Amino acid sequence: MDIRLQTALLSAKASRKLLRRFGSGATAAPGLVAQYIDKDSLRKLAASYPNIILVSGTNGKTTTSRLISAILEKAGLAHIDNREGSNLTRGLITSLASYARLSGKPKEQTAIFEVDEAALPYVVSQINPKLIVLTNLFRDQLDRYGEVDTIRRLWLKSVENLDSATTLLLNADDPGIASLTKTRAKVVFFGLEDPKLNLEKLPHAADFINCTNCGSVLNYSQVYLSHLGAYRCSKCPLTRPNPQVSAGEIHLNDLKGANFLLLAKKRTITIESPLPGLYNLYNALAASTLGLQLGIAPTTIKTAIGQFKPAFGRTETFVSNSKKIFTSLVKNPTGFNEVIRTVFSGQDKKVVLIAINDLIADGRDVSWLWDVDFEPLAERAQKVFVSGLRAADMQLRLKYAGAASERFDDLEEAAEHLLAFAEKGETVYLFPTYTALIKLKAFFAQKGLTANFWED
Template sequence: MFAKTITAITAAKTVRLFLRIFGGGATAAPGLVAERIDPTILSRLTSRLPKKVIITGTNGKTTTSRILSTILSFNGIKTIHNREGSNLTRGIVSTLIEKSNLLASSEADIGVFEVDEATLPEAVSKINPDVIVINNLFRDQLDRYGEVNKIHKRWSEVLANLPSNTTIILNSDDPSVAELGNSTKAKTLYFGIEDEKMSLLRLSHASDFISCLSCGYELKFDHIYLSHLGKYLCNNCGLKRPKPTYFAHSIKFLGSEGSVAKINTPQGRFDISAQIPGLYNLYNIIAAVTAAISLGIKVENIEKSLRDYKSAFGRAEKLEINGKSIFVFLAKNPTGFNEVIRTVFWDKERKNVFLIINDLIADGTDVSWLWDVDFELLKNKVDQVWISGLRAADMSLRLKYADIAVDSSNVNEDIEESLDQALKKLKTGETLYIFPTYTALLNLQKILRSKKVTGAFWEN
């Protein structure tokens, strides 16, 4: 059987070499080939790692896993991490094989694996993780995942069967995630936000879990931080938000440039000045901090390692091109889009916006989710708007119903042509805020690379 594993690794490394030679990313195909040859290869490769962490959730898993990997590496811990974001089992196998020799050995102390939310059951059974982090659960790609209740049921079944020596880290502010801690023998840690100033006035259209998962009664929210995340209580059965022992407070937004906050943990308190903006990214930071502490990292070392963390491409990274600035924010579902809008338009300054909407499989072929995004919040806050991507017409129609005027000449399915038009109209020193869906983000990456525009994503 081990001969089959060696054959799989050899074949995968060969595939990776050829793909890299011809300009491919080689983030998934090598793993797919390896799994075809040896279906047990993921278990075999991860069984040799002393520690394993799985991070999942609808939004934030890429950022959370990158932050945790940064903290661990800063502290001298050799880490294997699928940092390119290929989060199906084939992507994890590709990463493991890249970092392993032909005998399936690596020098890593720990594996940090971002895992697709629908892949969690398979990943847990094969990886046997020591720590599982679950950020949140929102509606995403209805054509692929179905309703969120189906994902929640799968997660609940997985966590119910975990051994007691596993640590699970749950978002206490998300009722669909926090509830998972009620049916597991594993050690459970909760993280969240404790800052009433961050509370919204009402639940958004994109809120998914507003009814009690125990009895079906409508939840009462004292504070709403984003979507259905906040401080909640069921007046019928008594289910309520678990009090987080790891939390952020005294939060201050700095717009697209980042935010500052205080972090409380049982092991100590510290201040952070995050270069990644938005409340949603503070959730990602707290999740990563909680995981790091559970792995034995000291608070003072976590504080130091967070100082220089920079976002991944498409996660609020700032780029410069011909004297103009670009901010790129991945926007792949209603909640994510709403939070990006909230973050970018926190002040009263009007912005130049470029929306890129695709409907390929990785984006979700059903774009009806655009109608659940609160684009009405952009009214009187945008200066110029450009729309591109395969579903540019749908996006244009959505803005029309939001009473946001868009010049028809600014609607073009060709992303590169539309980007060139936008940059040409911008004055030196102005900023363009780009909101692409997932495959549109990949298209944009290639276009910017061809224009010799690089940032932290390529440096890493």
């Protein structure tokens, strides 16, 4: 037994137990402790898992990884994941340590890890993943990640070092993701095939509008979401690859969810998802593609998705005094625009709380709010509350969009006013950034309305 690793494991387990006793989520600190004692703890702990699945991307990685977990569970495949750890390296080590025996050997054979975009290259260099799912690339936390192509270039170098033992599942509709094919790994594409979803034009907040090969303008015959769609370079041969797994005959049912026809190798099955919005349909498609790669029956995938419960704050709904609370994390223009498009697709007016923080986990630069299309709130919001550390910035942005708002600098006070304003039987809507979501989650957990975020 590796004495250094065993010491790191014991320390991580002890710190996790202690932190949990004092009410902390202990999602990262135990991993930091283990990594301080043994800098190779990630590589050593992961080496015992023959089947490691990594999920990354700007939007949807939490929901996609949870969907994959649900599919594996329904198929009877025991596994671990990092829902109790963060998606940074320290969080993966926290999860691996918490599940490992003191010998360092795992109890299961399969691990599913959601991985932060910036952390992915290092994680891939330390472990041998069997499957990697890459969902999309959008501008996000510019102060931390830089421009979106910076991440793409880092990922490009990372996948170049993969061998044929790894399978890459790539979103064919995203030019940035679909360009990651310079690799020895097996590549499988997934994407949408439904012309009726076509938007009139490419949104102004789209990120990849130029060819990743020659830099020329991309021509789109279909636009589904931001820069996701069917594209072709105006000069060089680059074009959207044909997906081996696709979703067609798509029906978006407002906040009730969506259903689509899953097509793969001439096999089709209709899947009903409880998750609303086109962005969540992409998540369900990515998870379905992975399930098929593992040989899981389409009927099992269908059942798992149909029974899925959202992760905390990801289109999650819970009830307080006969009032439904719908919560959706917001963190970048594309994600926020899609949430607004989904929530405000009907005619009834909504009561909304937008909570914007600018801590490190949120991104310190909030200029991205000016790329969000808030104009629908001016006509279709009955009442808008704003809160968080950057409530004043949010209120100013809404003013320019023509939407009136009421500001509360204290987040819990804002939540109380939100609930007090709504009528019984009404649904209210929370749109928080990450740290605001964590605080709201704790607030509602104290009221017994939902679980703490690390227990979800």
